[in-house]
Amino acid sequence: MIPHAPILAIVLPLFAAFLMPVVGILARRRGIKRAREWFAIAAVLVELVIVASMIPALREGQIIPGQFPVYELGGWSPPWGINLAIDGLNLFAAVIVAGISALVVIYSFVCMERDHGLDQYYTLLFLILAGMMGVALTGDIFNLYVFFEIMCISSYALVAFRRKWQSIEASIKYLIVSSLGTSVILLGIALLYGMVGSLNIAHLAQKLPLEPTSAIIVPLALFVTGFGIKIAMVPLHMWQPDAYQAAPSAVAALFSGATATIGIYAMVRVVYTLFGAFAIGIMLAVLGLVTMVLGALMALAQRDLKRLLAYSCISQIGYVLLGLGLGTSLGIQGGLFHLFNNAIYKTMLFMIAGAIIYRVGTSNMDRLGGLWKNMPVTAMLFGVGALAISGVPPFNGFASKWTIYVAGIEAGQPVFTIIALITSALTLAYFLKAFNSIFLGQRPKHLSDIKETPLPMLFPIMLLAVLCIVFGVLPQLGIDIVRPAQEAVMNSGGYISAVLGGA
Amino acid sequence: MDFNYIIAMLLVALGLYCLLLKRNLIKIIIGLAVLTDGIHLFLISLGYRSGGIAAIVSGEMFSDLPGFAARAVDPIPQALVLTSIVINICIVAFALSLAIYSYRHYGTLDPSKLRRLKE
C-alpha cells in the first residue's frame, strides 16, 4: 500500500482541480496543445493507482484497531478528531468511483474537444471526484455532508456546462431539489448531534440505541429523503431525467456510474452502520420496487436515447434498493453486486449515447436509424450493454439480478421477485426498441456518411464491455469483489471497534 | 432556551414553504437562505449553555483552564455552522447566476413556465 493512501486519494483530485486553471493558462501562453487533457488523464490514473493500492491491505486483513484502516487527520484520534475509516464498503465505493472517473476522463479527451472552457470542465470534474472520494472514505458524518455538498455543487455546474436552454433549466430544477435534500441532511445531522453529542459515525453508531425508537426515526427519515433525492428514488426523481439529458454525455456517464453509487453508499452507511436499522429495510425494498417499475414504465415512453437511459438508471437503482432492503446477506450481496454491474454498463451505455451524439449530433431516436452499417462496432457494444442491463445470460446483469431474485424468494417475498422479473422483461423491451430504432430500420439520407466512433472514445467503452462479459461468465469473480463490502454492511460492530480502538 | 428551537424550526418551515410554493426563482433562493438560517440557529442553540462564555483565547483561559473548559460553549456546532455558511453562499451565488441566465433565455423567473416557453 502507498503510505497515506486514504488522504492522498482525497487530496490529489483537489490538488489537480486547483492546478488546472494554472495549467490551462500556461498551456495557452506556451501554445502547448491538449496540456489540460493529458494532465487530467495523468492525475486520474495516479488516483486510480492510489485507490487500488488500498485493496491488498484490506485483503490481508490488516484491520488493526487504530492502525491503517482508520486514518486520523492532524493526529487527533476519534471521536474528537476527524478520521477516515476504510472498511470493505468504503473501498468498494472508492474503487468504483476511481475506475469510472478514469474512464470518463479518457473518454472526455475526444468527446469534449468541441467545447469551450475546458479549464472549468476539468476543474469541476476533479472537484466532483474529490467530493465523491471524500464521501466514500470519511468516517465523520459532517465531513460526509461537506463532501456531499462539494459533489452536488460541482454537479449543478456541470449540468449547466453547455449553457443551452435545456441545461439551464435542468440545472435550476436539480439545484432546487437537491439543495433541499442537502439541507434536510444537515438538519438530520443537527438533530443527531443534539441527541448524542458526537459526529463520528462509529461513535454515533455505538451510542444510538439498536432498536429504532420514535425519536430516532426522524433523523433517519431525513437522511433517507436526502440521499434518496441524490439517487433519484421514485417520489424524488423528477430532477434526474432532465439533468442526465442536458449534461454532456461524459458527465452523464459519470453521474450514472459514480455519483449514483456514492448516493447508495451514503444511504447504506447511514441506514445500516449508523442506525443499524435492518427493520426499516423492508420499506426501502418497497420503495425500490416502486422505483424499479415506474422507471421502466417511463423509459418505455421515451423518444430520446439519453432520457431513456436516465429512466432506466432510476429503474436499475430500484433493483439495488430492493436487494439492499431485503436485509438478508444474500440480498445485500445481490444489491451491491448489482450496484457494481450497474456502474459498468450504465456508464458504457451513456458513453455510447455520447458517441452517437458526437457523430450524428442528436440522440433523438426518431431521427436515427440504420446506423448498423456505419458504426458496426458501436452497435455491437450497444447490444452487449442492452443485453447486460436486461439481465440476459451470459452477461453480468444476469448474475446480479439472479442473486436478487433468489434472495427475494429466500426472504419469503416471492411477490417482489415476480415484480422484479416482469420489470426485467420491460427493460429488455425498451432496449430492443432503442436498438431497433437506432441501428436497424431505414437509414435517413443525411446519415449515409457517418463514420465509426473514434478510437479514443471506443476504448473505454470496449473495456467496460469486456468487463460486462467477464463478470457474466465468471460471476464468482464479481461476488468475491463484493464480499468484503457485504460483510462490512452486515457487521457494523467491527467498524465501530476498528475506529474506536475496541473502546 | 426552548424558544430558540421553536423559532429555528419555524424558520425551517418558512423556508420549506417558500421553496415549495413560491413561483419566483429569486424568492425560492431567499427561501433557501431562510431555511439554512433556521438550521444554523438550531445548531448554535444546541452548543449554547446558559451563562457560557465564548470558546476563544482569553485571559481566563490561561489562569483557569479546567474552569474555562467547563464554562465555555460547545465550539463544534460553531465550526459546523461556519462551514455551512460557506457552502450556502456558494449555492446562493450559483443559483442567482442561473436565475439571471434563465431570465435572459426566457424572460421569466417562474420555474414552472420554463419548459412551456420553449415549445
Next chain:
Amino acid sequence: MSLELLIQNALLVFLFVLCLIAIELKDLLYSVIVLAGASITLAVIFFMLQAPDIAITQAAVGAGVMTVLFVIAISRTRRQE
C-alpha cells in the same frame, strides 16, 4: 426571566417576523433588504449565544456579500415578483 433572555427572545421574534416579511413582500428589492436586516439580527443573536466567530461571518456574508449578489441579480432581471 433575565433581561438578557428577554432581549434575546424579542430578537428571535423580530428575526422570524423579518423573514416572514422578506418572503411575503412582492417587491424583490425590498424583500432582499429585509433579508439583510434578518441576517444582522441573526448575527446579533449568535453574538448573544457566545458565538462571535459566527456572528462576524454571518454579518459579513449574510448582510454583505449575499445582499450584493441578490441586488446584482435583481438589477439584471426584474424587480417585481
Next chain:
Amino acid sequence: MAGMTVIVRTIARLLFPFTFLFGAYIVLHGHLTPGGGFPGGVIIAASVVMLFLAYGIERAQKRVGFLHAEVLESVGGLAIVVLGLFGILLGITFLQNVFPLGTLGQLFSAGNLPLLYLGVGTKVAAGLILIFYAMLFAFRGGEE
C-alpha cells in the same frame, strides 16, 4: 457598469485601505480573536468590490484582471493542500502540525494554523472577486 459620482469615489478610496487592513487583521489574528480565513477573506473581497462599484468595472479590471484573480484563487487552494502535505512529509498524518507552536496568545503561534488561514483568506477573497466579475460581466464565458 459605469462608475459613480465623485463623492462616492472619494469615500471608497478613503475607506479602501481601512477595510482591507481590517480584513487582513482578521485573517492574521484568526487563531487569537474571533474571525479567521473565511470572514477575513470576505471582508477583503468586499473592500475590493467596493472600489469596483465606485470606479466602474472597466477601470477596475485593468488593476485586478480575471487572470490575476484566477491564479490567486488557485494559489490559495494549493497553499492549503501543500501545508497539509507538509504534515505527511515531516510528521505523521495529513494536516499534522510541523511548525513550532510558539507562545499561546502571541501573533506567531499555533503552528500551521495562521498559515492555513492565510491560504483560506487568499482563496476566499480571490474566489469572491471572481464571482462578482462573473455576475457583473453579463456572462461572457462566466466562471463558476
